[in-house]
Amino acid sequence: xxxxxxxxxxLSVPEGAIASLNCTYSDRGSQSFxxxxxxxxxSPELIMSxxxxxxxxxxxxxxxxxxxSQYVSLxxxxxxxxxxxxxxxxxxxxxGNKLTFGGGTRxxxxx
Amino acid sequence: xxxVMQNPRHLVRRRGQEARLRCSPMKGHxxxxxxRQLPEEGLKFMVYLxxxxxxxxxxxxxxxxxxxxxxxxxxxxxxxxxxxxxxxAYFCASSPTTSGANVxxxxxxxxxxxx
Numbered sequence: 001x002x003x004x005x006x007x008x009x010x011l012s013v014p015e016g017a018i019a020s021l022n023c024t025y026s027d028r029g030s031q032s033f034x035x036x037x038x039x040x041x042x043s044p045e046l047i048m049s050x051x052x053x054x055x056x057x058x059x060x061x062x063x064x065x066x067x068x069s070q071y072v073s074l075x076x077x078x079x080x081x082x083x084x085x086x087x088x089x090x091x092x093x094x095x096g097n098k099l100t101f102g103g104g105t106r107x108x109x110x111x
Numbered sequence: 112x113x114x115v116m117q118n119p120r121h122l123v124r125r126r127g128q129e130a131r132l133r134c135s136p137m138k139g140h141x142x143x144x145x146x147r148q149l150p151e152e153g154l155k156f157m158v159y160l161x162x163x164x165x166x167x168x169x170x171x172x173x174x175x176x177x178x179x180x181x182x183x184x185x186x187x188x189x190x191x192x193x194x195x196x197x198x199x200a201y202f203c204a205s206s207p208t209t210s211g212a213n214v215x216x217x218x219x220x221x222x223x224x225x226x
Contacts, residue, residue, distance in 0.1 A: 043217040103153040
């Protein structure tokens with residue numbers, strides 16, 4: 001079992017729709033969770049961080065965390081073509097000192 | 112306020128040569144992380160360093176790879192006797208002392224091609 005798992009996609013969504021991305025993690029003691037966006041050929045950039053159960057909203061992005069189910073998700077509302085990228089889920093494991101990344105989900109927003 | 116600076120951005124080596132990748136963290140950041148990204152894959156942790164200390168090298172291959180972060184100068188990731196499988200993007204990230212991995216800023220990456 002991978003430490004952080006994501007569906008590789010591509011996830012194709014029409015412009016204006018909601019993109020829903022999912023991520024599961026194996027270490028039940030993990031405390032910190034992140035979503036990064038990576039455009040092709042570029043470096044990852046942090047979109048959201050979430051540390052407690054529930055929802056966290058920032059603009060068009062909402063992160064959702066459910067520690068009991070070991071599940072974190074990202075919703076992108078009103079998707080735009082500029083949102084087309086790979087979205088990486090990352091976790092800091094219990095007592096850890098580094099980010100562990102999932103394989104990423106490629107999102108394609110079609111005009 | 113310059114971000115994380117990596118160089119070279121692109122490096123081509125023949126099998127058996129050495130590759131040296133450099134990373135200067137953001138000003139005020141004393142923690143450096145190196146990640147490797149193979150084509151169409153996620154980022155794999157390699158090593159975590161503070162000034163003059165390797166904190167976690169659990170992701171480093173046992174042979175041919177080494178990393179350092181001297182008191183003065185950039186962090187260096189060194190790959191000896193490169194093989195084609197070393198072709199990848201190598202990203203460096205830095206963070207402030209108090210935040211650890213919770214606040215990582217990534218550099219633009221160094222793309223290594225082994226012929």
